[in-house]
Amino acid sequence: MFSDAHVRPYPGWAEPLLDAARRPGVGAVAPRVHSLTAPSTVGYGFTWHDPSLRMRWLDGDTGRPRPVPFLCGCFVAVPRPLFAEIGGFDEGLVGWGSEDAELSLRLWGLGYSCEVVPAAGVAHLFRRRFPYAVEPVAVMHNTFRLATVHLGEPALARVFAHHRRRPGFAPAYARLAASDVDERRDRVRRERVADAESLFARFGIRALG
Numbered sequence: 509m510f511s512d513a514h515v516r517p518y519p520g521w522a523e524p525l526l527d528a529a530r531r532p533g534v535g536a537v538a539p540r541v542h543s544l545t546a547p548s549t550v551g552y553g554f555t556w557h558d559p560s561l562r563m564r565w566l567d568g569d570t571g572r573p574r575p576v577p578f579l580c581g582c583f584v585a586v587p588r589p590l591f592a593e594i595g596g597f598d599e600g601l602v603g604w605g606s607e608d609a610e611l612s613l614r615l616w617g618l619g620y621s622c623e624v625v626p627a628a629g630v631a632h633l634f635r636r637r638f639p640y641a642v643e644p645v646a647v648m649h650n651t652f653r654l655a656t657v658h659l660g661e662p663a664l665a666r667v668f669a670h671h672r673r674r675p676g677f678a679p680a681y682a683r684l685a686a687s688d689v690d691e692r693r694d695r696v697r698r699e700r701v702a703d704a705e706s707l708f709a710r711f712g713i714r715a716l717g
Contacts, residue, residue, distance in 0.1 A: 509525075509583075509584075509585045510581065510583070510584050510585070510586075511582070511583045511630075512581075512582045512583065512632065514544070514632065514633035514635070515582055515583050515630050515631065515632050515633070516544060516630065516631040516632075517539075517583070517628075517629075517630045517631075518628075518629040518630060518631070520627075520628070521539055521628040521629060521630060522628075524539075524573075524625045524627035524628040525537050525538075525539060525585050525625050525628045526585075528573045528623055528625045529585050529586075529587055530587075533619070533620060533621055534587075534620065534621055534623055535586065535587075535590060535615035535616075535618070535620025535621060535622055536579055536584055536585065536586045536611065536612065536615055536620070536622045536623075537573070537579070537584070537585050537622075537623050537624070537625050538553065538579040538580055538583055538584045538585070538622075538623075538624055538625070539583055539624070539625055539626075539628035539629050539630050540552050540569070540624065540625075540626050540628070540629045540630075541565075541580055541582060541583065541629075541630055541631075541632050542629060542630065542631045542632065543631070543632065543634055544631040544632055544633040544634070545633070545634070547631060550565075550567070550569075551565030551566060551567070551580065552565070552566045552567060552568060552569065552574075552576065552624045552626065553565075553566050553576030553577065553578055553579055553580065553622070553624045554566055554576070554577070554578050554579075554580060555576075555577050555578065555711065555713055555715075556577075556578075556609075556713055556715040556716070557715060558670070558715050559666045559667050559669070559670035559715060559716055560651075560667075560670055560671070561606075561609070561651050561654070561655065561667060561715075563578070563580075563609070566624075569626045570626060571626055571627075572626070573623045573624065573625045573626075574623060574624060574626075575621045575622065575623050576622060576623065576624050576711075577612065577616075577622070577707060577710075577711045577713060578608060578609045578612040578613075578622065579608060579611075579612050579622045579623075579624065580608055580632075581607055581608030581611070582608075582630075582632045583630045583632070584608065584611075586611075590620070594614060594615070594618065597610070597611060598610050598611075598614075598653070598654075598657075598692070600653055600687055600688060600689065600692060601650045601653060601654075602643075602646040602649055602650060602683075603642065603643060603646045603647070603650075604638075604642045604646070604647060604650075605642075605646070605647040605650040605651070606647075606650035606651055606653070606654045607650075609654060610653075610654045610657070610658070613654070613658045613704060613707070614658075614696065614700075616702065616704075616707050617658070617696065617699075617700030617701065617702055617703065617704070617707075618699065618700055618701065619701045619702065644675075644676050645676040645679050645680045645683065646680075646683075648671060648674070648676050648677065648680035649680040649683045649684055651667065651671070652667070652668070652671075652680060652681060652684045653684055653687070653689055653692075655667040655668075656684065656689050656693055657689065657692050657693045657696050658696065658704045659704050659716070660703065660704065660705055662716075663704070663705070663708075663716035666716050667716070668681075
């Protein structure tokens with residue numbers, strides 16, 4: 509179980525998550541996520557909004573666990589043996605950003621599902637400002653690394669084109685080029701049984717189409 513410090517779980521959250529995580533083929537589970545300061549605002553996993561790969565919360569409470577493209581890393585559970593088997597989080601990601609989308613993509617690619625469990629809920633404090641340093645170049649680097657490792661060439665080109673004129677593009681790209689991203693990409697693609705495009709088709713993600 510991974511949780512941000514600024515999260516308040518609602519009573520009874522554990523049992524529904526554990527039940528869902530024990531089902532065969534489930535790679536990770538997460539609760540519905542409320543805003544701590546505006547509890548009526550609720551997200552049920554997320555999708556990508558545009559080629560920036562910014563998240564957009566999903567809505568719709570089915571009452572039962574359901575697959576979603578990406579689980580929010582603020583509160584997520586992964587079976588321990590599976591987490592160890594796949595190598596945990598991508599250690600090439602720097603600081604803040606993209607670790608939840610990357611893990612979700614990798615699990616889907618390996619044939620596991622990522623599911624939101626509406627019966628479990630947490631309230632998350634969405635901050636206007638971080639109480640610690642978040643380096644914009646590192647955030648952009650993480651986006652580029654995720655895209656390079658997991659996306660096909662047309663989608664990857666759209667991500668780079670979207671960011672090309674933004675401040676920090678050159679140092680973020682340089683940081684990516686100096687990393688182990690090629691080795692990481694090759695290993696992930698050797699091991700996966702489904703590519704990112706199949707996930708986009710399943711969930712109707714058009715941000716990179």
